[in-house]
Every structure is written in structure tokens, then in C-alpha cells.
Amino acid sequence: MKQQTETIGWTREEMAQRLAQDIPNGSYVNLGIGIPELVARFVPEGRTFIYHTENGLLGMGPSPAEGAGDPELINAGKRHVTANLGAAYFHHADSFAMIRGGHLDLSVLGAMQIAQNGDLANWSTGKADAIPAVGGAMDLVAGVKQVFVITQHCTKAGEPKLVEACSYPLTGQGVVDRIYSDLAVIDVTPDGFRVVALCPGVDFETVQERTGAPLLPAQK
Amino acid sequence: MKQQTETIGWTREEMAQRLAQDIPNGSYVNLGIGIPELVARFVPEGRTFIYHTENGLLGMGPSPAEGAGDPELINAGKRHVTANLGAAYFHHADSFAMIRGGHLDLSVLGAMQIAQNGDLANWSTGKADAIPAVGGAMDLVAGVKQVFVITQHCTKAGEPKLVEACSYPLTGQGVVDRIYSDLAVIDVTPDGFRVVALCPGVDFETVQERTGAPLLPAQK
Amino acid sequence: MRMIDKRVPSAAEAVADIADGSSIMVGGFGEAGSPIELIHALIDQGASDLTIISNNAGSGEVGLAALFKERRVSKVICSFPKTLNSTVFPELYREGFTELELVPQGTLAERIRAGGAGVPAFYTPTAVGTPLAEGKELRVLNGREYLLEFGLRADYTLIKGLIADTHGNVLYNKTARNFAPIMATAADVTIVQAAQVAEPGAIDPETVVTPGIFVDRVVEVAKPAHESELIAAGVCYP
Amino acid sequence: MRMIDKRVPSAAEAVADIADGSSIMVGGFGEAGSPIELIHALIDQGASDLTIISNNAGSGEVGLAALFKERRVSKVICSFPKTLNSTVFPELYREGFTELELVPQGTLAERIRAGGAGVPAFYTPTAVGTPLAEGKELRVLNGREYLLEFGLRADYTLIKGLIADTHGNVLYNKTARNFAPIMATAADVTIVQAAQVAEPGAIDPETVVTPGIFVDRVVEVAKPAHESELIAAGVCYP
Numbered sequence: 027m028k029q030q031t032e033t034i035g036w037t038r039e040e041m042a043q044r045l046a047q048d049i050p051n052g053s054y055v056n057l058g059i060g061i062p063e064l065v066a067r068f069v070p071e072g073r074t075f076i077y078h079t080e081n082g083l084l085g086m087g088p089s090p091a092e093g094a095g096d097p098e099l100i101n102a103g104k105r106h107v108t109a110n111l112g113a114a115y116f117h118h119a120d121s122f123a124m125i126r127g128g129h130l131d132l133s134v135l136g137a138m139q140i141a142q143n144g145d146l147a148n149w150s151t152g153k154a155d156a157i158p159a160v161g162g163a164m165d166l167v168a169g170v171k172q173v174f175v176i177t178q179h180c181t182k183a184g185e186p187k188l189v190e191a192c193s194y195p196l197t198g199q200g201v202v203d204r205i206y207s208d209l210a211v212i213d214v215t216p217d218g219f220r221v222v223a224l225c226p227g228v229d230f231e232t233v234q235e236r237t238g239a240p241l242l243p244a245q246k
Numbered sequence: 247m248k249q250q251t252e253t254i255g256w257t258r259e260e261m262a263q264r265l266a267q268d269i270p271n272g273s274y275v276n277l278g279i280g281i282p283e284l285v286a287r288f289v290p291e292g293r294t295f296i297y298h299t300e301n302g303l304l305g306m307g308p309s310p311a312e313g314a315g316d317p318e319l320i321n322a323g324k325r326h327v328t329a330n331l332g333a334a335y336f337h338h339a340d341s342f343a344m345i346r347g348g349h350l351d352l353s354v355l356g357a358m359q360i361a362q363n364g365d366l367a368n369w370s371t372g373k374a375d376a377i378p379a380v381g382g383a384m385d386l387v388a389g390v391k392q393v394f395v396i397t398q399h400c401t402k403a404g405e406p407k408l409v410e411a412c413s414y415p416l417t418g419q420g421v422v423d424r425i426y427s428d429l430a431v432i433d434v435t436p437d438g439f440r441v442v443a444l445c446p447g448v449d450f451e452t453v454q455e456r457t458g459a460p461l462l463p464a465q466k
Numbered sequence: 467m468r469m470i471d472k473r474v475p476s477a478a479e480a481v482a483d484i485a486d487g488s489s490i491m492v493g494g495f496g497e498a499g500s501p502i503e504l505i506h507a508l509i510d511q512g513a514s515d516l517t518i519i520s521n522n523a524g525s526g527e528v529g530l531a532a533l534f535k536e537r538r539v540s541k542v543i544c545s546f547p548k549t550l551n552s553t554v555f556p557e558l559y560r561e562g563f564t565e566l567e568l569v570p571q572g573t574l575a576e577r578i579r580a581g582g583a584g585v586p587a588f589y590t591p592t593a594v595g596t597p598l599a600e601g602k603e604l605r606v607l608n609g610r611e612y613l614l615e616f617g618l619r620a621d622y623t624l625i626k627g628l629i630a631d632t633h634g635n636v637l638y639n640k641t642a643r644n645f646a647p648i649m650a651t652a653a654d655v656t657i658v659q660a661a662q663v664a665e666p667g668a669i670d671p672e673t674v675v676t677p678g679i680f681v682d683r684v685v686e687v688a689k690p691a692h693e694s695e696l697i698a699a700g701v702c703y704p
Numbered sequence: 705m706r707m708i709d710k711r712v713p714s715a716a717e718a719v720a721d722i723a724d725g726s727s728i729m730v731g732g733f734g735e736a737g738s739p740i741e742l743i744h745a746l747i748d749q750g751a752s753d754l755t756i757i758s759n760n761a762g763s764g765e766v767g768l769a770a771l772f773k774e775r776r777v778s779k780v781i782c783s784f785p786k787t788l789n790s791t792v793f794p795e796l797y798r799e800g801f802t803e804l805e806l807v808p809q810g811t812l813a814e815r816i817r818a819g820g821a822g823v824p825a826f827y828t829p830t831a832v833g834t835p836l837a838e839g840k841e842l843r844v845l846n847g848r849e850y851l852l853e854f855g856l857r858a859d860y861t862l863i864k865g866l867i868a869d870t871h872g873n874v875l876y877n878k879t880a881r882n883f884a885p886i887m888a889t890a891a892d893v894t895i896v897q898a899a900q901v902a903e904p905g906a907i908d909p910e911t912v913v914t915p916g917i918f919v920d921r922v923v924e925v926a927k928p929a930h931e932s933e934l935i936a937a938g939v940c941y942p
Contacts (some may be wrong), residue, residue, distance in 0.1 A: 051470075074470050076470070114635055117886055119813045119814055122814060123579075126814075127582050127651060158804070161808075169829065199834075296916070305871075320495075320496060332708075332907075336915060337648055338574075339575045339576055339821075341572075343821035346591065377560075419594065673910070
């Protein structure tokens with residue numbers, strides 16, 4: 027299984043690029059840590075997205091040149107970033123007022139599990155010896171207008187991440203709108219997972235095999 | 247009665263000056279509309295008070311010269327004011343966070359009635375045809391550390407304002423700490439009204455006559 | 467090529483889609499911060515049966531008071547509807563044409579802030595034991611009584627800034643700031659009139675008061691009128 | 705004659721009265737905004753059995769992590785105790801020495817803001833249906849489920865500013881602002897270290913982020929250290 031997932035499907039960059047194509051011009055977007063951060067590299071021609079980082083910056087720009095970083099200008103992943111023209115700094119309560127108040131158009135997050143009803147688990151394995159850490163994920167899924175998940179379709183061990191019900195502790199209930207995996211783009215609908223697009227060279231049956239819940243085919 | 251109240255007792259300016267003497271250096275103070283505004287004229291030598299106006303200014307300064315006012319720099323009474331060095335502007339939610347959160351040291355308010363348990367009525371006669379208007383008075387009495395009332399001891403009709411129980415709609419329950427009237431300075435204590443100081447030339451019995459609840463004499 | 471540009475050419479176009487029955491937050495404390503040109507455009511536009519959320523109910527017969535006088539406002543949510551030179555609202559209130567929801571000023575501010583921040587309800591000590599507590603849930607927390615108050619939102623917000631940029635970042639002037647920054651967060655559509663509309667970068671990111679995410683439309687009104695000056699000049703709008 | 709002057713001569717004097725068992729809010733998101741010099745002064749001072757309220761639990765063995773390592777912290781209220789180079793807290797947590805109250809980041813921010821604003825409790829949609837909702841009141845408002853969360857206050861707040869004036873007005877630097885302005889409002893005693901302490905008037909009233917009313921003590925730390933630089937240099941405090 028592991029070998030297969032390496033040889034078929036989109037790369038992480040292709041997943042990010044595919045997702046970026048679905049973001050309308052002028053959107054206010056929060057990108058989670060990890061694969062979601064790659065989305066910022068693929069802004070389609072003719073569009074501008076305004077990036078929000080929950081530690082108090084709207085209008086976040088790309089990473090600075092190596093060595094040019096300011097330890098007091100960082101993103102939620104604690105990496106050095108820059109501020110674009112038209113940016114604004116604000117405090118944490120105002121930042122999460124933007125999130126909780128529904129002002130952001132899109133949150134892009136990673137996932138450990140996504141259930142067919144849109145439940146998301148992405149913060150804890152629930153293991154007894156794990157140090158629990160949640161950050162802003164629960165606020166993002168509760169407040170942002172749309173939640174896109176970008177993730178490998180299966181875990182490194184080959185287990186499906188798209189499941190009937192999450193076994194890990196939840197981040198939020200019924201919060202995921204769409205999933206961008208290495209194999210497909212899949213909507214969470216009232217009827218369950220529905221394939222929107224397949225990666226070229228990957229067929230529906232292959233995706234279904236690697237998914238822990240029934241898949242509906244793309245609508246005509 | 248009316249004639250008497252005009253010929254004995256402190257003037258409004260003297261009442262304000264007496265109150266100002268009881269404000270410690272460095273206090274953050276909100277002055278209500280009317281007689282309370284006079285307090286700002288009598289800052290004792292060697293002290294600085296920082297005035298808050300609930301429409302978004304801390305460090306409010308005196309009125310500008312006639313004709314030099316800015317219609318966008320006003321106080322809660324909608325009069326032109328100035329901003330001192332070290333002032334700050336902020337929005338209404340932040341302004342009332344200061345009030346409700348207990349950050350102001352003193353609120354000086356006018357009154358229609360004060361009950362012996364500290365209840366205050368100062369916003370409405372409760373008459374059916376009155377246009378109700380409350381402003382920030384209920385927030386001030388609920389949140390500011392100390393509430394001083396500055397008022398004539400009796401109404402223009404000679405009715406006592408210090409009463410056993412308010413007949414007008416309340417602004418807050420048990421909120422008044424001290425009253426500065428033209429006749430006396432009176433504390434609201436768990437045992438009721440207690441005279442702290444009498445206006446020179448006014449005796450205890452005279453004040454009691456004009457008060458609608460029992461007065462306790464000053465403590466030794 | 468400018469890909470985000472929230473400018474609208476005129477106040478008339480900025481308010482063109484406001485429908486009958488809309489709820490509208492209007493910035494200002496007295497005349498400071500009152501977006502008079504947007505209000506006048508709304509009067510010209512004709513929408514009626516409006517719910518207005520604003521600290522006051524206007525003065526004279528210009529701005530907010532003129533909107534009331536034109537009988538466009540069926541309900542007002544405010545803390546202090548009586549002001550110097552305020553004659554229009556009292557008549558409509560006594561007549562029963564305009565309903566009044568009276569809210570303590572700090573509770574009004576906090577309800578608006580909550581509405582914009584995704585907080586549906588909160589407890590506050592303000593107004594406990596007063597007539598304004600009637601019908602409200604009372605709850606004892608840590609030995610003190612509090613009232614439950616609900617977040618407040620509107621269809622539109624109309625506010626006045628000093629400088630805005632095309633992304634919708636706004637700076638205000640002195641105490642004209644008052645309710646504007648919180649109202650900007652609590653409406654589906656926030657419309658700003660600003661004396662100057664600049665390119666992104668004109669406002670230092672450290673000093674932005676209203677970040678552009680809260681603003682939908684920006685219109686330049688280079689020399690905004692002041693209510694007191696219009697009243698002194700005897701103006702009655704329209 | 706200066707009649708209001710909140711300056712304190714040194715970080716040591718600024719934290720001198722913090723007693724064992726105190727609750728302390730500490731600004732910063734990662735290293736940005738972490739008041740390292742105040743924390744180091746607190747380590748030198750010796751107070752123990754502290755409750756720390758901060759977004760993270762420190763990195764390396766400097767600043768907040770060093771305070772943990774000295775076994776001064778019996779409880780931490782935070783959203784993300786795991787960070788790069790964070791080894792101290794995990795050991796104390798597994799050992800059972802330091803208790804953890806895990807709070808979603810936005811709920812933590814809103815609880816602090818509420819604590820400073822006189823709001824004892826509020827409802828929020830965050831964490832509904834998750835393990836962090838356990839034991840909390842669930843309430844349906846307008847058809848949606850919300851949790852009741854309580855305002856949070858502390859005995860002290862330690863934060864880092866860029867410029868402060870003697871009245872306690874503060875400006876911050878970029879994303880070092882984060883929790884500082886709300887923590888300043890929510891403690892009995894707020895202590896600010898700033899790279900520059902100026903006279904009143906040095907800060908434009910329009911740009912003040914933290915008004916002086918929230919600040920009790922200001923200490924100038926002209927060249928504050930950065931956590932990452934100390935860690936890179938191999939520093940372990942004390």
C-alpha cells in the first residue's frame with residue numbers, strides 16, 4: 027500500500043495548487059501549519075488572497091530572505107513572515123473575533139481523521155502520555171465560513187483518514203466542507219462523501235478502496 | 247423652604263471643590279453631566295487626576311477657547327473638550343470595558359434620589375410621557391470602584407432627595423458610596439446615612455429635617 | 467492591476483441595495499462620527515421600515531433626525547434618544563410610530579462587539595435591579611447577580627472614518643471613533659465614508675483601528691458636514 | 705513636577721512583591737512578545753506555586769521554560785504547551801508536578817478579555833462536541849449549541865512593549881502584540897517592560913494600543929533578549 031501511495035496521486039504541491047484554484051479573488055484565508063502553508067505559493071493569476079494569522083496579523087506576506095527574519099514578526103507556526111502593503115496588526119481577542127465572528131472566508135487545515143458527517147479530528151491522538159495541545163483549531167472550525175482540509179488520503183501506515191466516524195478526539199462536529207487529498211477532491215455532503223474530482227490516473231474504485239466510508243460519485 | 251436652601255449651604259462650586267479634595271492623586275475619574283463637571287475645576291495643588299469620558303477618551307482636558315472647538319472632540323455631555331498629553335482614544339466597547347471591568351477609581355454622578363441602602367435613581371421620572379434615556383449611568387454605577395453623588399440636598403420643590411427608598415426607577419442597587427450635597431457630606435453605610443461633615447453654619451438637625459431617612463451623626 | 471478595491475464612486479451607490487425592513491447600525495456619538503452623507507443618501511434612496519441601532523436619535527432635522535422625520539424608521543435601539551435640539555424622535559415615539567428599545571450604553575457597545583465576535587450572549591452586572599432588567603435572565607455567578615444579554619447584529623453598518631485604504635482599513639478622528647470600530651464588525655455589509663481614500667500602504671499596520679476584513683465598501687466624502695454646523699445654518703434635509 | 709509616574713527602576717523591583725501562590729498572565733506567542741527580563745527577574749525573586757496563564761509553555765531553558773524548570777509553576781492555563789525545543793514542560797506534566805488546563809486559543813483570549821471587561825461569563829461555539837467541552841454548560845441559542853466560558857483574571861500580568869510612557873500607555877512591535885493588550889486589562893497589577901519609556905505626549909493618542917489605565921508599573925529594558933537567540937547561544941537561565 028505504501029508504495030502505491032507514493033507512485034500515484036497528486037504531490038503535496040499539486041494538492042495545494044488544486045485547492046488554491048478554488049479560492050475566489052479577495053478571500054480572507056487562514057492557513058494551518060504544514061501542508062496548508064503550501065497553498066500560499068499557488069495564488070492563481072489575477073487573484074489576491076489576504077492571509078490571516080491568528081497571532082495578530084492580516085495581510086501576511088511570504089517568508090523573508092534567510093537571515094532577514096524578525097523574531098517579533100511570525101505566523102501561527104512561529105515561522106518568520108512579512109507584512110504586505112495594507113496589512114494590520116491587532117491583539118489576540120480581536121484576531122479570534124475575526125475567526126469566531128465568521129469574518130474569514132476560508133480555513134485550510136490538516137487532518138488526522140475526517141468523518142462522513144464532516145467531523146474533524148486534528149489535534150490529539152487521545153493517548154494517555156500525549157501532551158495535549160489544541161491551539162486555535164477549535165476556534166477556526168467553529169467560526170470560519172468554509173473549512174477545507176488538505177491531507178494525504180491515508181496515514182503513513184496506510185489507514186484511511188476519511189472514515190465513517192472519528193476515533194480520535196474531535197476538533198469540531200460537522201465542520202469540514204471539502205477535502206483535498208492526494209487522490210481526489212471530495213465534498214462533505216448531507217449524504218456523505220462525494221467525489222468532486224479525481225486525480226488524473228486514479229479511478230473511483232481506487233479511492234473508494236482507500237476510504238473508510240462510502241463514496242458517492244461526482245454529480246453530472 | 248426654597249428660600250432657606252438658597253441662603254444656607256455650600257454653592258455648587260464649593261460642593262465640587264469639597265469633593266475634589268477627597269480624590270487621591272493619580273485617580274482615574276469619570277465625571278457625569280451637570281454639577282459633576284464642575285469638579286474638574288478644583289484639582290487640589292500637587293495632584294493629577296486623569297479624566298475618562300465614556301465616548302472614547304482617557305486624559306480629557308479642559309474646554310477649548312470659545313470657537314476653537316472640534317466637533318469630533320467632545321465629552322459625554324457632547325461639549326467640546328481637549329486632550330491632555332498622555333491621552334488615548336479608543337472605541338466604545340473598550341471604553342465600557344474600562345468602566346465595567348472596575349478600572350476607573352471614581353464615578354461622580356448627579357442624582358434624583360438616593361436611598362439609605364445606596365440605591366440610586368438618576369435617569370428617569372418614570373412618567374408615562376417621558377422619553378426614556380439612560381446613557382452610561384447604569385454601567386458606571388455597576389462597574390466603577392467608587393460612586394460619589396453630588397447634588398442639591400433637596401429638589402427645587404423642597405422634597406428630600408435622600409430617602410428611605412427610591413420612588414423613581416433605579417439606576418443601580420446599593421451603588422452609592424458617598425453624597426456631597428449643599429448641606430453636608432454623607433456616607434452610605436451598612437447602618438444607613440452617616441454625616442461625615444456639615445457645611446459651616448448648618449447644624450445636624452437642619453440636615454436631618456431635610457432628609458427623608460434617619461441620619462447618623464459623624465463618628466468620632 | 468488592483469485586485470482588491472472596495473471603493474464605491476458615490477454615497478448613493480454605496481447604499482443603493484439597502485432594502486425596506488433592513489436593520490442598520492449607524493456610527494456616531496452625538497454629531498461626532500455621524501456619517502451624515504451616507505444617511506442623506508439613504509434618505510434619497512427611499513428605504514423604509516428600518517431598524518436603526520445607534521447611540522442617539524439625532525438632532526435638528528439633518529442626518530439621523532432627518533431619516534426619522536421622513537418616517538423611515540420603525541424601531542430604534544439606542545441608549546440616549548434625547549439630545550439637545552432633538553425634537554423629531556420624541557414626536558414619533560409619543561405618536562407610537564417608532565418603537566424604542568432602550569439599552570444601557572455599555573451594554574449596547576458590548577452587545578455589538580459580541581455580535582461581531584461570534585459571541586451569542588454574555589452576562590453583565592449593568593442594569594441589575596432596574597426596570598431595564600425586566601424580562602431578562604438573572605443569574606448569580608460568584609455571588610453577584612448578572613443579566614444575560616444577547617449579541618446584536620445588523621444587515622448594514624454606516625460609519626465615518628478619517629482615512630481609509632482600498633482594502634478597507636480605517637483610521638478615525640478623535641472621539642468620532644466611538645461606536646464605529648465595533649459596528650464595522652457586526653453587520654453583513656459595512657459601508658465607510660472617509661475624508662480620504664488611499665492606496666494600501668498609506669496606513670501604518672501598527673495603527674490600523676478597523677482592519678479591512680470588516681469593511682465591504684468605502685466611499686470618499688472629502689469634506690463631510692458636521693451636524694451642528696448644518697443646524698446652525700438652518701438646514702433641514704432633504 | 706511629574707505627579708503620575710509609573711516607572712520602576714528595575715525588573716527586580718517591578719516583580720518584588722509577587723507572592724508564592726500568585727496567578728500570573730504572561731504575554732507572548734512563542735518568543736514574540738515574551739517578557740524575558742521580567743520572567744528572569746521573577747526566577748531570581750523566588751516566588752513559587754505559581755499559576756501561569758500564557759499561550760505556550762516556553763522553549764529551551766530560558767524565559768518561561770526556565771521558570772517551569774525551576775519548579776515554580778504548579779498550574780498552567782494555556783492553548784499550546786508543545787513548542788519546538790519545548791522539553792521542560794512535558795517532563796513536569798508527565799511527572800504530575802504541573803497541572804495543565806488546556807483552553808482553545810480563541811476561548812483563552814476571549815476569557816482574558818472578558819475578565820478585564822467585567823464580563824463574568826459568555827457563550828461560545830468553540831469546542832462544542834469535543835473533549836474540551838466536558839463539564840461545561842451547554843446551551844442552545846438560536847438553534848445552535850454553545851458552551852459557557854468564564855472570564856479569567858490574575859493577580860499579575862507581565863508583558864513586553866516597544867514604547868511606553870510614564871502614564872502607562874503602551875505601543876507594541878508587530879506580532880509581539882498578541883495577548884499583551886488583553887492581559888493588561890485582566891490583572892490586579894500589570895507590569896510592562898518596554899524598550900523605551902518616554903514622557904507623556906511621545907505617543908500619539910490615536911495610536912495608543914494599551915491605555916495607561918490598565919498599567920501599574922513600567923520598567924525600561926532597552927535591549928530585550930529574544931528567546932531563539934538565547935537558545936541558539938546555548939543559554940540556560942539562571
